[in-house]
Amino acid sequence: MGYAMARFHFPGKSVIKSLMDLPIAFPELVLRLCLLLLFGQTPVGKAMEEAGIRVVFTKLGIVVAQIFTALPYAARILYSTFESVNPRYELVSRSLGYGEFESFKNVTIPLARNGLFASTVITFARSMGAFGAVLILAGGSYMNTETLPITLYLNISYGNIGMAITSGIVLVVLAFLAILVFEKVEGGL
Amino acid sequence: MILEIENLCVDLGEFKLNGVSLKADRGDYIVIIGPTGSGKSIVLETVAGFYKPIRGKIRLEGRDITFLPIEKRNVSIVYQDRALFPHMSVFENIAYGLKKKERNSSIVREEVRKIAKILGISHLLHRKPDTLSGGEQQRVAIARALVVKPKLLLMDEPFSALDVKTRENLRKLVKKAVKKYDTTVLHVTHDFEDVFSLANEVAVMKDGEIVQTGRPEEIFSRPLNDFVADFVDGD
Numbered sequence: 001m002g003y004a005m006a007r008f009h010f011p012g013k014s015v016i017k018s019l020m021d022l023p024i025a026f027p028e029l030v031l032r033l034c035l036l037l038l039f040g041q042t043p044v045g046k047a048m049e050e051a052g053i054r055v056v057f058t059k060l061g062i063v064v065a066q067i068f069t070a071l072p073y074a075a076r077i078l079y080s081t082f083e084s085v086n087p088r089y090e091l092v093s094r095s096l097g098y099g100e101f102e103s104f105k106n107v108t109i110p111l112a113r114n115g116l117f118a119s120t121v122i123t124f125a126r127s128m129g130a131f132g133a134v135l136i137l138a139g140g141s142y143m144n145t146e147t148l149p150i151t152l153y154l155n156i157s158y159g160n161i162g163m164a165i166t167s168g169i170v171l172v173v174l175a176f177l178a179i180l181v182f183e184k185v186e187g188g189l
Numbered sequence: 190m191i192l193e194i195e196n197l198c199v200d201l202g203e204f205k206l207n208g209v210s211l212k213a214d215r216g217d218y219i220v221i222i223g224p225t226g227s228g229k230s231i232v233l234e235t236v237a238g239f240y241k242p243i244r245g246k247i248r249l250e251g252r253d254i255t256f257l258p259i260e261k262r263n264v265s266i267v268y269q270d271r272a273l274f275p276h277m278s279v280f281e282n283i284a285y286g287l288k289k290k291e292r293n294s295s296i297v298r299e300e301v302r303k304i305a306k307i308l309g310i311s312h313l314l315h316r317k318p319d320t321l322s323g324g325e326q327q328r329v330a331i332a333r334a335l336v337v338k339p340k341l342l343l344m345d346e347p348f349s350a351l352d353v354k355t356r357e358n359l360r361k362l363v364k365k366a367v368k369k370y371d372t373t374v375l376h377v378t379h380d381f382e383d384v385f386s387l388a389n390e391v392a393v394m395k396d397g398e399i400v401q402t403g404r405p406e407e408i409f410s411r412p413l414n415d416f417v418a419d420f421v422d423g424d
């Protein structure tokens with residue numbers, strides 16, 4: 001998606017770009033509420049429930065919430081990554097006999113490697129840290145739909161400061177590790 | 190006739206090619222000159238297939254390639270900025286296009302060695318492009334373009350970013366290499382030295398049109414109009 005946005009010009013591109021950026025700027029809670037309503041009350045939600053897919057207040061809800069939190073960031077980074085790769089490389093590759101997809105695979109992907117990796121790390125980090133969305137959509141019930149930030153939150157509200165600090169530290173360490181790995185890989189190029 | 194460009198019109202919004210026609214016989218070395226912004230690069234890139242014309246035809250060896258996908262044309266392009274693949278070695282860069290057509294890797298190796306020898310870069314094959322000098326990089330780019338035996342070689346100001354001595358040297362190498370590979374060339378330049386030492390045919394462009402074509406002596410001694418006279422005289 002980020003690639004398509006960077007390479008092709010089409011009518012309405014700027015509108016789509018703004019829509020993609022909206023979740024980044026939008027008040028988080030409002031957005032999550034929309035998600036909850038979408039999966040809960042609307043025909044979409046009802047249809048999914050009839051098909052046996054329950055999103056609200058389940059573990060699947062965590063995944064959905066994390067995806068919706070992290071995706072805009074991932075798309076954003078991919079967009080600027082692919083935009084920074086000079087299209088000339090791909091055109092040269094094609095003039096040497098490779099099709100569009102092969103050229104993308106042989107030339108653009110390797111040149112976009114750093115950005116692809118950064119996008120993965122940040123997506124991961126955002127998913128780990130997703131709080132509002134997970135809380136609203138999955139409910140944040142103890143030992144069931146619990147993620148690290150929610151553990152932290154629950155423990156604070158129970159007055160269990162020790163556990164809260166522990167989960168806080170785990171979160172920070174994970175974020176730190178992600179950045180460390182990222183720096184290592186990037187430095188090795 | 191190996192290349193026939195007929196009344197080519199390309200619409201890029203602010204800029205248009207207005208009915209460009211050009212012909213080349215096998216082995217011709219055509220140099221395109223003209224002021225900056227006159228559309229020289231657009232002509233090359235349309236022949237390569239990067240832009241779709243709104244009118245006109247491009248025929249290569251008798252076949253209509255006007256709307257053929259880039260990868261089906263067998264037309265190579267060399268840029269001033271080289272555009273070598275930075276994640277591949279010099280050898281891999283040169284072998285890249287060849288590998289697509291030739292499965293036998295010992296033939297690929299042999300062909301790469303052959304062109305590398307002609308262009309004097311045999312000792313650089315294991316290096317990464319960013320460790321080479323500008324002139325060396327350009328020789329690699331030319332090797333990569335020639336090794337696939339293109340029906341047509343396009344070069345867009347290939348020597349512009351180089352010093353006079355390197356340019357001189359590269360002209361000789363290019364002359365030798367295109368002769369060995371029996372390649373037809375369209376070469377865009379701002380340097381009249383390229384015209385004198387390489388061209389057997391010159392095209393002068395202005396505002397998206399070709400205003401005169403002819404042998405180099407013709408262009409310089411009998412310019413068709415004031416613009417051409419000024420352009421080849423000025424500099």
Ligand SMILES: Nc1ncnc2c1ncn2[C@@H]1O[C@H](COP(=O)(O)OP(=O)(O)OP(=O)(O)O)[C@@H](O)[C@H]1O
Nearest residue numbers: 201202203204223224225226227228229230231232
């Ligand atoms: N993709 C594009 N869309 C719209 N206009 C373009 C595009 N590419 C180039 N142009 C414009 O077309 C005109 C001709 O460009 P072109 O690159 O062919 O000039 P040129 O003759 O090669 O000039 P130079 O000698 O400076 O390289 C320029 O005014 C340029 O701004």
Ligand SMILES: [Mg+2]
Nearest residue numbers: 229230231345
């Ligand atoms: Mg140009």
